[in-house]
Amino acid sequence: MALSFSCSASFAPQLQLQLQLQAQLKINNKKCLQKVKDLITTIGIPSIATSPHQSLQRGNWVKLICGASFEDAVDIRNLSLVYTLAGVDCIDCAADASVVSAVNEGIEAARDIVSLRRPWVMVSVNDDEDLHFRKAEFDPNDCPLDCSRPCEIVCPADAISLEATTGVLKGGVITERCYGCGRCLPVCPLCLDHGFVEGLLEEERKDKGKDGEESNYFLGAITYIRDVSSTAELLRRDDVNAVEIHTSGRQTAHFKELWTGLEDSVGCVKLIAVSLPHIGDSTISSMNMMYSIMKPNLRCFNLWQLDGRPMSGDIGQGATREAIAFAVRLAAAEDRPQGFLQLAGGTNAHTVDGLKREGLFQVATIPSDETVLANSSTSLHALVGGVAYGGYARKIVGRVLSSMQSQHGVAVIEDHPRHLLMALTEALALVGTVKCYDKNLYASLSL
Numbered sequence: 008m009a010l011s012f013s014c015s016a017s018f019a020p021q022l023q024l025q026l027q028l029q030a031q032l033k034i035n036n037k038k039c040l041q042k043v044k045d046l047i048t049t050i051g052i053p054s055i056a057t058s059p060h061q062s063l064q065r066g067n068w069v070k071l072i073c074g075a076s077f078e079d080a081v082d083i084r085n086l087s088l089v090y091t092l093a094g095v096d097c098i099d100c101a102a103d104a105s106v107v108s109a110v111n112e113g114i115e116a117a118r119d120i121v122s123l124r125r126p127w128v129m130v131s132v133n134d135d136e137d138l139h140f141r142k143a144e145f146d147p148n149d150c151p152l153d154c155s156r157p158c159e160i161v162c163p164a165d166a167i168s169l170e171a172t173t174g175v176l177k178g179g180v181i182t183e184r185c186y187g188c189g190r191c192l193p194v195c196p197l198c199l200d201h202g203f204v205e206g207l208l209e210e211e212r213k214d215k216g217k218d219g220e221e222s223n224y225f226l227g228a229i230t231y232i233r234d235v236s237s238t239a240e241l242l243r244r245d246d247v248n249a250v251e252i253h254t255s256g257r258q259t260a261h262f263k264e265l266w267t268g269l270e271d272s273v274g275c276v277k278l279i280a281v282s283l284p285h286i287g288d289s290t291i292s293s294m295n296m297m298y299s300i301m302k303p304n305l306r307c308f309n310l311w312q313l314d315g316r317p318m319s320g321d322i323g324q325g326a327t328r329e330a331i332a333f334a335v336r337l338a339a340a341e342d343r344p345q346g347f348l349q350l351a352g353g354t355n356a357h358t359v360d361g362l363k364r365e366g367l368f369q370v371a372t373i374p375s376d377e378t379v380l381a382n383s384s385t386s387l388h389a390l391v392g393g394v395a396y397g398g399y400a401r402k403i404v405g406r407v408l409s410s411m412q413s414q415h416g417v418a419v420i421e422d423h424p425r426h427l428l429m430a431l432t433e434a435l436a437l438v439g440t441v442k443c444y445d446k447n448l449y450a451s452l453s454l
């Protein structure tokens with residue numbers, strides 16, 4: 008009896024405290040979720056968010072790039088939820104059925120919080136080897152135990168995890184998180200000394216080798232090409248609205264092969280995007296050739312994604328320069344083919360300022376494209392349709408997702424409204440640069 012009394016006496020206050028904390032947490036969560044709803048309503052996103060194609064016409068289109076090779080379903084779901092609430096027009100993801108489902112789940116979870124229009128869901132594919140479609144690979148058994156593991160430190164996606172146990176390194180690349188940025192390759196001290204070259208892009212081998220000779224790599228990358236028939240199947244889904252074809256622009260034969268392979272599935276989407284780098288004087292002629300391949304069965308809007316400096320927006324302010332320079336060249340080219348222009352590759356919080364300096368931000372022009380005119384409520388549309396954000400968008404929200412995961416484990420973000428509010432504030436600050444939200448409404452928000 009004495010024992011039982013003593014236990015109750017010591018546990019009761021603890022239990023009471025725990026219950027009080029849980030109750031307080033519930034109240035705080037409720038308050039935070041209400042703040043999320045109030046914030047979106049105060050900014051006016053439900054009423055000012057135009058349909059995605061109107062955003063392209065007005066020059067305030069924003070696309071979130073989840074990453075053509077990024078396949079972490081939990082992060083993708085949470086990113087899609089946060090950026091849907093922030094008002095993006097499109098979410099671009101890997102052409103993989105489970106990734107597409109994760110994006111759609113995030114969108115619907117956001118719409119359960121506040122009633123918003125759906126952003127378009129876009130899948131990204133490639134017509135040939137491409138930096139965006141590769142995965143780093145190495146065997147940790149071959150790593151020296153005393154390596155300071157710079158690969159792990161430099162990876163922006165937390166896609167390398169290594170642990171020293173019983174005289175060997177365990178772990179390696181977390182395949183679904185690796186999006187192929189390649190930053191781990193040059194920092195590996197053994198990169199030039201050992202291993203295999205398989206899967207590395209030719210350009211990269213030459214960059215690394217002396218005088219253009221091939222070098223051997225310890226840490227390498229495996230490239231892949233998305234399967235055309237699986238992509239066609241995805242495009243026929245009701246919850247996929249757009250496709251993006253990544254191409255080097257140098258080999259239109261590959262582009263034609265992919266386009267032909269997609270068959271009538273391209274008729275199921277609302278937007279066809281082509282992502283390409285600037286390839287000097289042949290850029291416009293290559294774009295015109297691709298447009299002539301697409302034109303006979305192009306029944307929707309088309310867009311050119313100007314890929315400045317791929318997968319680099321999170322590196323620093325200057326990373327956006329190449330995308331802006333690309334836009335300046337294209338905007339001045341009168342012989343460019345029909346289609347909206349949109350920046351990507353190095354885009355970040357400084358991109359809109361750069362566009363403004365060049366006089367390209369939301370500047371109206373008259374389209375000559377009949378498809379656009381037939382579907383427009385206005386005969387004017389912006390010279391630059393908008394901006395896509397990838398690495399930078401994922402970095403600013405990813406910090407919040409990592410902090411949530413370290414506190415609560417793998418979780419859906421709406422279950423942790425304080426984190427949702429923090430993530431949303433970050434996303435609004437970025438999306439708001441294009442959408443022109445009143446930043447006073449969220450910049451001073453107390454969390």
Ligand code: SF4
Nearest residue numbers: 162185186188189191
């Ligand atoms: S640094 Fe880039 S390429 Fe290397 S593992 Fe990380 S995401 Fe993949």
Ligand code: SF4
Nearest residue numbers: 150154156157158195
């Ligand atoms: S930097 Fe290279 S050697 Fe060092 S842990 Fe990473 S892959 Fe292994």
